[in-house]
Structure formats: C-alpha cells, structure tokens
Amino acid sequence: MSTTDRAEAHAESPRRLAVFCDFDGTFLVQDVGSTLARKYVLERRSETLAHFLRGELTPWECNMEILDGMPVPEEDLEAFLQQVELDPGAEDLLGWCEAKEIPFRILSDGFDRNIDRLKEIFGIEFDYDSNHLRYEDGVWRIAPGYPNPKCGCGTGVCKRGRIDAYRALNPNAFVVHIGNGRISDLCGVLGADLGFAKDTLALALDERGIDYRAFKTLKDVVEQLDELLRDAAFEVEDGR
Numbered sequence: 529m530s531t532t533d534r535a536e537a538h539a540e541s542p543r544r545l546a547v548f549c550d551f552d553g554t555f556l557v558q559d560v561g562s563t564l565a566r567k568y569v570l571e572r573r574s575e576t577l578a579h580f581l582r583g584e585l586t587p588w589e590c591n592m593e594i595l596d597g598m599p600v601p602e603e604d605l606e607a608f609l610q611q612v613e614l615d616p617g618a619e620d621l622l623g624w625c626e627a628k629e630i631p632f633r634i635l636s637d638g639f640d641r642n643i644d645r646l647k648e649i650f651g652i653e654f655d656y657d658s659n660h661l662r663y664e665d666g667v668w669r670i671a672p673g674y675p676n677p678k679c680g681c682g683t684g685v686c687k688r689g690r691i692d693a694y695r696a697l698n699p700n701a702f703v704v705h706i707g708n709g710r711i712s713d714l715c716g717v718l719g720a721d722l723g724f725a726k727d728t729l730a731l732a733l734d735e736r737g738i739d740y741r742a743f744k745t746l747k748d749v750v751e752q753l754d755e756l757l758r759d760a761a762f763e764v765e766d767g768r
C-alpha cells in the first residue's frame with residue numbers, strides 16, 4: 529500500500545501529523561556512541577561486531593559488550609560533545625514543528641546523558657526517549673530504555689514500540705519517522721505511516737521494497753513535510 533493509500537484509508541477520521549526522529553547520524557551529523565567506541569575500545573568493538581554479523585548477539589547485547597565499562601574520561605566526552613554538529617536542518621525541523629503545533633519527539637538508541645548535555649550545548653529543547661548512561665569510577669554504565677521482546681529489532685529502544693505506544697494514546701495520528709540506521713530505525717519506519725530514510729536505513733528499505741522518502745539533510749525533510757501538510761489526504765488540525 530502506498531503512503532497516500534494508507535492516509536486515504538483513514539480519511540473518514542481526521543489524522544494528526546506527529547514527527548519522530550532518530551538522533552545520532554540523523555538529527556546530529558555524528559554518531560556519538562560508535563565514534564567514541566572506535567576511539568576507546570576499537571578492538572573490543574571489532575570482535576563484538578564480528579559476533580553480531582554471525583547472528584550471535586542482539587544489538588543491545590553488542591552495546592553491553594562494547595559500551596558498558598567503556599573508559600571515557602568525562603572531560604574527553606565533554607570535549608567531544610562540544611565539537612559535534614547538528615544536521616543543518618535540525619533547528620529548522622524543530623522550529624517548523626513548533627510553528628505548526630506538530631508533536632515532535634526524538635527516538636534514540638543512544639544515551640540520555642549525552643542528549644541532555646547536547647541540548648544544553650546547543651540551547652535547544654525537545655522531548656526524547658533513549659537508553660540510560662551514567663558514570664561509575666570513570667567508565668560508562670548503560671541500561672536499556674524501552675526494549676521490546678515482541679519486536680525483532682533487539683535494540684535498547686524499540687522505536688516501533690514507542691510509536692505503537694503513541695498511537696494507543698493518539699489513534700488518529702499520522703506518524704512520520706526519520707532515520708538513518710538499519711538496526712535501530714527499521715522497525716520505526718515499519719511502525720510509521722511514512723518514513724524518511726538515508727544511509728543504511730534507505731538500503732534496508734530498498735531491499736524490502738518498502739516505500740519511503742529519501743533525504744540528505746533535515747532541510748529536505750522540512751520541505752517535504754510542508755508539502756505533505758498542504759496535501760488533502762489527511763488533516764493536521766483536529767477536525768472536531
């Protein structure tokens with residue numbers, strides 16, 4: 529079913545747009561966890577990824593192997609976070625959603641401590657769901673945020689699960705998910721009404737013959753969402 533069909537199938541009840549967006553590699557240019565892992569636990573990371581590719585570990589089990597206990601001095605983490613960059617359209621997307629009163633939420637398989645710090649550094653505000661990170665004697669201690677045994681993704685934050693939870697409270701939602709990673713974003717797009725994809729997520733969707741909108745930066749996404757809003761296939765304002 530095409531995206532338009534899916535929207536029209538529910539045309540009898542007004543749909544309200546809601547936007548969910550991945551963080552690392554999508555809202556941010558860099559991927560915080562994997563960049564630091566390459567620097568601090570390179571060997572452990574390569575060994576673990578080999579196990580993962582043989583199907584012996586879930587994505588969250590990989591996180592535990594690679595990131596739990598990772599020795600990153602707090603001042604090094606701070607210096608790294610100080611130099612990461614937002615996607616050139618990240619603030620446009622936040623501003624657009626705010627102006628149109630469209631709910632926006634980051635769904636991240638990354639970590640709360642880093643996201644909180646980046647919100648401070650960039651002086652931006654948004655709601656999010658993520659995994660948990662704290663320091664213990666100079667090393668990372670991590671815990672999953674919203675694992676979902678019913679989904680095959682095996683991540684710490686099942687994005688489909690978060691989207692399903694949103695739908696349960698907002699049955700008329702027309703859900704958009706924006707992402708870049710086949711591991712953490714695929715189930716999010718499958719659970720959404722419309723996916724925006726780049727990088728390995730786009731490849732994974734191509735392989736499965738699933739419709740999505742391609743993008744390079746979030747500026748492209750804002751442009752397309754703006755067009756979508758003008759599309760009569762669904763309503764954004766509550767129709768009551």
Ligand SMILES: [Mg+2]
Binds near residue numbers: 550552553554708709
């Ligand atoms: Mg990502």
Ligand SMILES: [Zn+2]
Binds near residue numbers: 676681685686715716
């Ligand atoms: Zn999932």
